[in-house]
Amino acid sequence: MPPPRLPSRPPSSQPSRLLLLSLLLLLSATTSLSLNQEGIALIHVKSSLTDPGGILSDWNPADDKPCSWTGITCNDSTTVTAVNLPSASLSGPFPTSLCRLPSLSIVSLSNNDLNSSIPATISACRNLTYLDLSENYFDGLLPSTLADIPNLVYVDLQYNSFSGEIPPSFGLFRRLETLLLTNNLYNGSIPVILTNVTTLKELSLAYNYFLPGPIPPQFGNLSNIEHLWLSSCGFVGTIPETFSRLQKLSNLELSYNSLTGPFPTVVFHLRSLYQLELYNNSLSGELPKKDWSKLPALRKIDVSVNSFTGTIPMDLCKLPLASLGLSDNNLHGPIPESLARSPNLYDLRLFDNSLTGPLPNDLGSNSPLQTLDVSFNKLFGELPTSLCEKGQLFDLVMIENSFSGELPASLGECKSLGRVRLSSNKFTGEVPGVIWGLPHVYLLDLADNFFSGNLSSAISGGFNLSSIIISRNTFSGSIPEEIGSLNNLVEFIASDNKLTGGIPETFFKLNHLGTLDLSKNDISGQIPEQIGSLKQLNELNLANNKFNGEIPDEIGNLPVLNYLDLSGNSFNGRIPSGLDNLMLNKLNLSNNHLSGPIPSVYAKEVYRGSFLGNPDLCGGFAHRCPQIVQSKTKHNLWLLRLIFVFSGIVLVIGVSWFIFKYRNIKNAKSESPLSISKWRSFHKLGFSEFEIIHRLSENNVIGSGASGKVYKAILSNGEMVAVKKLWERSVKTNITDSAQKDEFESEVETLGKIRHKNIVRLWCCCKSGNSRFLVYEYMPNGSLGDLLHSTKRRLLEWPLRFKIVLDAAEGLSYLHHDCVPPIVHRDVKSNNILLDEEYGARIADFGVAKFIELGKKGSESMSVVAGSRGYIAPEYAYTLRVTEKSDIYSFGVVILELVTGRKPIDQEFGEQDLATWVHTTVNQKGHEHVLDPELEYESKDQICRILDIGLLCISPLPMNRPSMRTVVNLLQEAAADGRLNTTMNKDGNSSPYYEEDSSDQASLV
Incomplete structure (x- = not known):
């Protein structure tokens, strides 16, 4: 019997059957490959964050557990105990889903782009022991609930934008050993409540905005503290006696405060102290003579920039010190011999005191000395032969002392040397030939001594040399031909010696040479025509030698020459017509045998003394030409x-x-509604004033600012110019100071006298009714600021940025050092640095520039502050005293812009500006944390070096900022030397070192 037939299903039921079958299959697959609950929590974390780098791409929900995912650690292959995702470029709020992981003990999300505030619900992460959220963009108040996590041992919240006061609940941590809150925006009182956390071993509150006040004595309760970092916390007064209880303290940093009174002797109770930083306070009196032996662990001490008096304690120097900083005080007496016996000493800085006597005889023989700076003291005697015995000496700086004798031959074997400054001493004898050819030396300064002998041909080995300064000695003989192999040479100053012979032709291969000073020697012969090949030459001084023949017309082809002194020679013939192409700030052709007419270009009052002692000259200031x-x-x-x-x-x-x-x-x-009432040109022009006015239409506006509109004008001859039409309010200043010129007059007066490759050219100016117009050369690539802070920033690769910053520095150096009187720009910023078709940089916008009278030593009071927010030097804003140091601060900010790619004012800095943010970040975290990610890694060393130069320029104290001439030298040295030439600063970070120079104010040494 056949089996019964089942009734067939209607056709409409087939899709439902297939759907059911699919669900059953999916359920079966999910069951076999189900992600555990901790993995699901991490998937929620992933969904709450933005991951542009794909770091979390292997967080796969198809896995059964997350233990193999990037950044995840499990204890038994199933339970998540740690999430480590530093420097992953993650952004978004704090991922609260992490607290769903019941065994999570470690969270490290440092150096990301996390933002917003930390939620109070973070306390749900009950088993956390280690929390690192540093280097993010968290803001707002710290969550008081953080202290509710019972087992926290390590909390790092540095380099964020937390503000307000530190919650009182932070005094309730039970096991906390490390609390790092450096570089935030806390602005309340010093959180005394933290002293209740007696388990603390490391506490860092540095670089915040706490209210000024004394150091709370309650800090003495931190009986387990080992590292206490309280720099720049607004402390006044002295260190309380309660600190004597801190017997485990090894690192005490109180620099950049306002501590007063004598040296705090309570320090001698800190038997475990390894490093003491009291740099930049207002301490005074004598350094203690004894009790230093009570600090057997002390290796580093820096009490520079205070007002200490007396002698260097011998008891201190008997310690096996590694770093000793006593600079910029009022110390006198000898340097103790015992200091040289330390087996660890690598950094010795004693500059700017009144120390006397010789250097310790065996200095360097027992220790790996790297930096020795004793400049600006009253030291004497010969140099020890052992200074570089360990082969690590890099900085040898002894400016302005009374050292004598010959240089030890051992220095010629010191291949590590990079910077040698021995000027203004009493050294004698010949310089050992090998010293001229040291391979890493880029600054050789032997000026103002009694050196004799020839310049050695071994100089060809000094291929890193960028500055040779040997003036005011008794060097003799001819300049060696080998000097032409120094491709990085920027400065050769050999004035006031006894050099003979002629200028070697190899000199004219030096494409970067900017200064050539051979004045006051016995050099003879003619100036070779090849002089025209030195296209970077800015200063040429051959005065008081025995040159003869005619002045070569090729000098007129030097595009940036602004200082020319050929006086006191035997030049004859006519003044070459090529000089008409130059606009020299200084010209001196006096006391020669020149004849013929004085060019009309130089028949001006400023050149009146330039032609004396040439009886056959006529015209101009001389008699009429017969x-x-x-x-x-x-x-x-x-x-x-x-x-x-x-x-x-x-x-x-x-x-x-x-x-x-x-x-x-x-x-x-x-054709134009305007009529020209005044017209003045500064160059030969191929257009008329009416043609300029006719082309000013709104369609041609390329910029508009506080001073007026800027138009692009294409003239009938195809030339392009930029025309600035000043607003009437810029013309009619409301400043009552009768000596204050309006912007138009200031810019005309300034730019009309300048011709420099890195200063924008002012073609002409004109007035029409109440309107005033300035006509400049057109810069096709706009301003540095517009390019740097736009989507085109990636076009600015590092070599181009470096070229721009060096060009701009040379322009400012010209204003400060080569103009008479000097010119302070007063509005240096990236938007006032214009770029030509080859991205050459030129300083522009001199509307608020100021001539500084030399008799006022570079300082003059202004009626109002000029400049732009983020660029204004702090002392200028407070005192209205304008100096060239104000420009240097602003230029430092421009350097920081180029290195970081960030604007001088940005919301992410909070109440800080770029200068403050970079300074604090570099001091605490290092250079790499501020560098523009668009920059190539291969140039990191040079980029960091330029960053250090920028940090020098933004020094809070104007006297500590280098001059612009020094800045140019430093930049040129950076170009010539690929290595990062640094010394260790007080915080253990790398930074260049500089000192005051009587001739150059602040010079890197």
Whole structure:
């Protein structure tokens, strides 16, 4: 019997059956490959964050557990105990889903882009022991519930934007050993409540905005503290006696506060102290003579920039110190011999005191000395032969002492040397030939001594040399031909010696040479025509030598030359016409045998003394040229005979020309509603004022700012110019100071006298009614600021940025050092640095520039602050005293912009500006944390070095900022030397080191 047939299903039921089957299959697959609850929590974390780098791409929900995912650690292959995702470029709020992981003990999310505030619900992470959220963008108040996590041992919240006061609940931590709150925006009182956390081993509150006040004595309760970092916390007074209880303290940092009184002797109770930082306070009195032996662990001490007096304690120098900083005090007496016996000493800085006597005889023989700076003291005697015995000496700086004798030959074996400054001493004898050719030296300063002998041909080995300064010695012989192999040479200053011979032709291969000073020697011969190849030459001084022949016309082809002194020689012939191409700030051709007329270009008051002692010169400031008088007498009769013949022709031509010109002027005026009342040009022009005015339409506006609109004008000859039309309010200043010029007059007065490759050219200016116009060369690539802070930033690769910053520095250096009187720009910023078609940089916008009278030593009071927010030097804002140091601060900010790619004012800095943010970040975290990620890693060393130069420029104390001439030298040295030349600063970070120089104010040494 056949089996019964099952009834067939209607066709409409088939899809439902397939769907059910699919669900059953999916359920079966999910069951076999189900992600555990901890993995699901981490998937929620992933969904709450933005992950542009794909770091979390292997967090796969198809896995059964997350233990193999990036950044995840499990204890038994199933339970998540740690999430480590530092430097992963993650952004978004704090991922609260992490607290769903019941065994999570470690969270490290440092150096990301996390933002917003930390939620109070973080206390749900009950088993956390380690929390690192540093280097993010968290803001707002700290959550008081953080202290509710019972087992927290390590909390790092540095480098964020937390503000307000530290919650009182933070005094309730039970097991906390490390609390790092450096570099935030806390602005309340010093959190005394933290002293209740007696388990603390490391506490860092540095670089915040706490209210000024004394150091709370309650800090003495931190009986387990080992590292206490309280720099720049607003402390006044002295260290309380309660600190004597801190027997485990090894690192005490109180720099950049306002501590006063004598040296805090309570320090001698800190038997475990390894490093003591009291740099930059207001401590005074003598350093204690004894009790230093009570600190057997002390290796590093820096009490520089205070007002200590007395002698260097011998008891201190008996310790096995590694770093000793006593600079910028009022110490006197000798340097103790015992200091040289330390087996660890690598950094010795004693500059700017009144120390006397010789250096310790065996200094360097027992220790790996790297930095020795004893400049600006009263030291004498010969240099020890052992300074570089360990082969690590890099900085040898002894400016302005009374050292004598010959340089030890052992220095010639010191291959590690990079910077040698021995100027203003009493050294004698010949410089050992090997010293000239040291391979890493880039600054060799031997000026103002009694050195003799020849310049060695071994100089060819000094391929890193960028500055050679040997002036005011008794060097003799000729300049070696080998000097032409120094491709990085920027500065050769050899004035006031006894050099003979001629200028070697190899000199003219030095494409980067900017300064050549051979004055006051016995050099003879003619100036070779190849002088025209030195396109970077800014200063040429050959005065008081024995040069003869004619002055080569090729000097007029030097595009950036602004200082030319050929006086006191035997030059003859005419003044070459090529000099008409130059606009020299200083010209001196006096006391030669020149003849012929003085060029009309130089027949100005500023050049009155430039031609004295040349009796055969005529015209200008001299007597009338006799040949001109003779010519007139000879031809008078001829002119009288012909005048009637040509009078008719002249009359017809004159009338015709007048009618033609009148019609053109009338037509031009009819085309423009403006009429020109004044017109002044500073260069030979191929266009008229009416053509400029006619092309000012709103369609051609390329910029607008506080001073006026800027138009792009394409002239009939195809040339492009930029025309700035000043707002009337810029013309009619409301400043009552009668000496204050309006912006138009200031810019005309300034730019009209300048010709420099890194200063924008002012072609001409004109006035029309109440409107005033300035016509400049057109810069096709706009301003540095516009390019740097736009989507085109990636076009600015590091070599181009470096070129721009060096160009701009040379322009400012010209204003400060080569103009008479000096010019302070007062509004240096990236938007006032314009870029030509090859991205060459030129300083622009001199509307608030100021000539500084030399008699006022570079300082003058202003009626109002000029400049732009984020660029203004702090002392200028407070005192209205303008100096060249104000420009240097602003330029430092420009350097920071180029290195970081960030604007000077940005919301992410909170109440800080770029300068403050970079300074604090570098001091605490290092250079790499501020560098623009668009920059290539291969140039990191040089980028960091330029960053250090920027940090020098933004020093809070104007006297500590280098001069612009020094900045140029430092930049050129950075270009010449690929290595990062640094010394260790007080915080253990790398930074260049500088000192005050009597001739150059602040010089890197």
